[in-house]
Amino acid sequence: MSIDAPGTVAAGIAGVLLATFALAYFWDKRRLLGRMLLAALVVVLLTATCAVQLNRLTVAYPSWSALVHEPARGASLSAGTPRRPGGGRFLTVTVPGRASGLNLTMGVYLPAAYDTAAGASLRFPVIEAFHGYPGSPSTWIRRLDVLRHLDREMAEGRMAPTVVLFPYQTPRRLLDTECTDIVGGPRTETFLTQDVAAYAAAHLRVRTDRAAWGLIGYSAGGFCAMNLALRHPERYTAAASLSGDSGPAIRIGDGSEHTTNNVAWRLRHLPQPRVALYVSWAADDVESRDGSRDVVRLARRPLSVNPVELPRGGHSHALWRRMSPPAFDWLSGHLARGVPFPS
Template sequence: MAPDGELTQIVAVTATVLVAIVTAVGWDRLRDRARGRALVLRTIAVAACVATAVLAGFVTMDRTFEFFGNWTDIVGLASADEPAAAADPGADAAHSQIVPFAVHGMASHLDLPAYAYLPAGYATGTRRLPVVEALDGFPGSPRVWLRSLLAQQVLDQEIAAHRIPPMVVVFPTQTVTAQRDSECVDAVGGPALDTFLTTDVPAAVEHRFRVRTDAAGWGLIGYSTGGFCAVNLALRHPDRYAAAASLSGYFSAITDHTTGDLYRGSPQTRLENSPLWRVTALPVPSLALYIATAQDDRPGYTQLRRFAEVAKPPLRITTATIPVGGHSRKVWRQMAAPAFDWLASWLAGPE
């Protein structure tokens, strides 16, 4: 049972009700027992009521906002229930594949896992394909793209309908520990996730897979924190990427209890990792950006409008909104196919 599953919610709510009923029925009966034993049993009963109520509330909130797709995402452990993946890119030419691989970062000195989507026919093809790096939110992992956002099915569908050409989509890990939001930046005195994602991941992908190596053939996409990452990295590295898509992303660097002090008190470094500041204070690159959100995601919608207002040529901005959905995976599932279609329209095709 997933933490955001309907069955999980039913079990959690049922357990809460049953524990409350048992506690209410047995409360007075405990008074006939020894005072010390009655106190212990009543304490246990109250604790059970609180624990089941908290669990039911957590599951209900997770089903609404879809923070976690897997129990192991909550505690920051590697999942034992990984998506089905083939280690050999040539094993099945007739169907798309999700291939796990490791990125050994020569520049960042980080070694982290990743997945690659290879389209049907990849094994028998000869052309070099465009690449999109897909970044997740926080909390999250590449598994969210593969299991909850159904990225493989979406890409299969869009390629089969000829709305996008065959492409490789890479799902890198963007956190060193699942409990700490990296914001995809080179933290001052800490992990260099910007370097990992923009130097080490492309190097590993270009070495392992048959892909384009020019900036015209590379793009970024991300949801929530990953949307911030996609836009920030594209603005910082226009020599590496031609386009980026943000789904419910934001445009100002944050520091809070989830990030820690990424910038070690350096206001300038924080500004340089804020897309909104970059497009107002620095010369902007020739780059295409797709920014999308739900209108009832008020913080995201406000930032989207502000960013679109201040962006200037040669930056090219496309905005997209849906009326309702908030900040959730339901929204990102709706937005994924149009965003990949848009990216394909800006990236150079197979060569």
Template sequence: MGLTSNNTLALAVLAAVVLFIGTVWLWPRLARRSLRAVGGRVGLLFATQSVLFVSVGLAANQAFGFYASWADLLGKETTRGVVVDHAVGAPSGVPLQVIETRRVRGATGLRPSSGGQVEKVDIVGRTTDIATRAYVYLPPEYFQPRYRTRTFPAAVVLTGYPGTAQALVSKLHYPRTALDLAEDGRMQPMILVMLRPTVAPPRDTECVDVPGGPQTESFFAKDLPDAVSAHYRVGKKPGSWGIIGDSTGGYCALKLALHHPGVYAAGAGLSAYYDAPKDPTTGDLFHGDKGLRDRANLGWYLKHMPPPDTSLLVTSSRVGESNYKDTLKFIEQVKDTRLTRVSSIILESGGHNFNTWRREIPPTLEWISGRLGDH
């Protein structure tokens, strides 16, 4: 059974209940001071606590989407993603292939023209050779005859690390939120391209072009928009693309908007940080190249590079988020450029978690919709 399976969670909970009952039932028999009785008590307590711990861990993973599989959890997911051709007679090597379609959860109406559609896709980078899985939300208007010649703005949506792309659909509800906001007239219909920034698992590349390694920044700056634009009706003019992310994805979103304003007219970082970390999950991202190291620091970039013509949104909480002071400092740094525009969402309280981001996603989608062109 899979790590995220409801059956796995149910089995773990059942085992915890059985062990608890067994411990209560057998405890009088093990009340003696013999070595065997003491060993039995220790064994029962250890087994009960272990299964309880596993149950809580599985439930937390279900709620927050940290790991997608046992291999992902154990760090054994080492191979790059591969594009799998599921369509008979389809040409090999195409940059984007749809492998599954589904309706938007909770949408009224069964047709895509009334509730939109989510497509699971495999994407391969033409220039970077990076392959990854993503989910694409297409609004109802995309399927309506009166909009058949219209192109739509698009926003890349990134998870944190390690994160799962599926969580953006099922836990953070991006498609459903976009549908509701558009129906209420609070944002324009947009295409959402949802994936995780971990395109070379299990390594956390922080959206950096690693010397001799994965060219992650180039994938997001060129290959991904090219692949999506070649398959879907996305606007071709400047100002058609934006990018949103939380945590690691938020750092990536801000960095890509700063480094590539000609591609991303707006970038939103939810609970973002402002410099690439160095830890066991990242390894050596820069291989001693000080220029690359400095460029990855968003504060340094704003101070030393020409100010990019782009819009940024940052979020934090006065209580519960560790990035609060860094976020205030970043806002002032952006304001000093007098060209790059910055907005913020500052909550009174909220932790680094899905519940906080669900509160920030609706205004973030409204914000980014107002900054992208409809061509």
């Protein structure tokens, strides 16, 4: 039974109920030490069950082995995601961090056209997809059903055939980096903007020019997408934020969370680059709503922003499942299409 299976949570609830019943039944039949041990068992089982349910929502740990092995060890992202006839391929690779010093696994979606005779001579556009915190690339696969969305949008012509990358954003699953280079810590920004691009150029048939590279993310990943696009306009042409805030929720160590690693600050104080942003949020999600509205309000040419406000949905996977297909379609419309290899 997998760690995020409904049966795991059910087993935990059953254990809590049994332990609670035993505590009540043996209360007058055991001495103080026995009562304390039974009470401790109830607390431990309840805590573990809550942790499993939280993990089901975030997929921070996609398997039992992931509790022991960190992303750098190559934990599988593709388990439980069978290929669909006519759809793309999904595989897991390890990206060597020659620039960042990080060696992390990454999910790779290859569109159906990638494996056709015509596609064999093409270089494809690329989208990097960032997860939230807590979370992992598996959240895109298991909770947001992104592979089915990508297959459908490309098959029906709303997206051009595109390679989509799902990198880890941290060497430790419960360490929030907000896709930045933490002072004295992991250089996640360097990994995502340099090492991932270098790996894709060396091992995949992709375009390497900025016109063909875009970013997307939900929650903390939405901030990542906007922030990295503004910080690296020479590398990315467009970015989509789903419920992202305008600033990071962490201390980076150099104060830049208030300045150069803050989207709102950059838009107020620095020249705005020729980048296109898709900014989507729910009106009942106060934090991301206010931050997203700030981005829209502060945007000036040559930066362009396409705002999308939904009336409700909160800060939830259900909302991001709805947001994802139109956001990917919009991104595809702003990226250059696949091109033949130079002759």
